[in-house]
Amino acid sequence: MGSLLTILMLIATLGSLATHADGRVIAMPGAGASTGLKLPKSFQSVQDRFSNLNIDDHFVIHFYVHETVSGENRTAWPVATSNITDPPTFFGLTQVVDHLLTFEPDEDSPAGRLQGTRTFTDLHQPALSVNLHFLNDWGPFREVISVQGRFSVFDKVRELSVVGGTGIFTMARGYALSAPYTVNLGSGIIVDEYVLIFRREG
Numbered sequence: 041m042g043s044l045l046t047i048l049m050l051i052a053t054l055g056s057l058a059t060h061a062d063g064r065v066i067a068m069p070g071a072g073a074s075t076g077l078k079l080p081k082s083f084q085s086v087q088d089r090f091s092n093l094n095i096d097d098h099f100v101i102h103f104y105v106h107e108t109v110s111g112e113n114r115t116a117w118p119v120a121t122s123n124i125t126d127p128p129t130f131f132g133l134t135q136v137v138d139h140l141l142t143f144e145p146d147e148d149s150p151a152g153r154l155q156g157t158r159t160f161t162d163l164h165q166p167a168l169s170v171n172l173h174f175l176n177d178w179g180p181f182r183e184v185i186s187v188q189g190r191f192s193v194f195d196k197v198r199e200l201s202v203v204g205g206t207g208i209f210t211m212a213r214g215y216a217l218s219a220p221y222t223v224n225l226g227s228g229i230i231v232d233e234y235v236l237i238f239r240r241e242g
């Protein structure tokens with residue numbers, strides 16, 4: 041009974057993933073896709089490394105993350121600082137985040153939330169250690185894909201690790217790429233683009 045339920049959940053969730061196959065979910069295991077991953081253009085500087093990837097073994101999911109940087113509805117809140125938290129490194133500043141996650145650059149294609157913590161952990165340049173959870177609520181179940189790594193604020197492409205997941209993403213292992221997409225000083229919204237490339241077990 042337990043395993044039947046698991047299979048039904050898997051089918052339901054894969055079904056809802058497949059409905060987003062129009063460029064949102066770039067690849068799914070077993071989809072019969074050909075070898076070679078074509079990354080969105082923000083990631084061209086690392087494209088070569090993925091040109092021979094066997095994407096038929098991988099999930100590749102494309103997200104946009106919307107951060108509101110100020111005001112009462114800001115989506116990153118400071119919770120701690122160190123004695124030397126100052127520009128330009130902000131060393132020690134720790135924030136808790138809960139950002140909107142979408143499949144498209146605008147806000148009208150909600151995929152879920154990106155929740156977690158981040159701390160400035162470099163004494164010499166602005167760079168964060170991040171602990172982020174991509175919470176999927178586009179399907180019937182609320183799976184999580186967990187990402188960790190070092191996020192250098194001014195890098196054009198930041199490379200992070202997919203370290204785990206829940207539900208159909210259990211034992212997820214792989215890569216996350218992040219690039220700045222837009223910075224709108226008027227609205228105070230920063231949009232970052234992410235591609236998650238990973239395998240899972242079971």
Ligand SMILES: *[C@@H]1O[C@H](CO)[C@@H](O)[C@H](O)[C@H]1NC(C)=O
Nearest residue numbers: 108110111112113114227228
């Ligand atoms: C913050 O969000 C609430 C609820 O959605 C909204 O009513 C309010 O106008 C927002 N405030 C700002 C400054 O955007």
Ligand SMILES: *[C@@H]1O[C@H](CO)[C@@H](O)[C@H](O)[C@H]1NC(C)=O
Nearest residue numbers: 120121122123124125126132
């Ligand atoms: C940190 O700052 C506080 C007050 O701002 C001061 O009392 C304390 O001695 C400082 N600690 C260190 C280790 O510098």
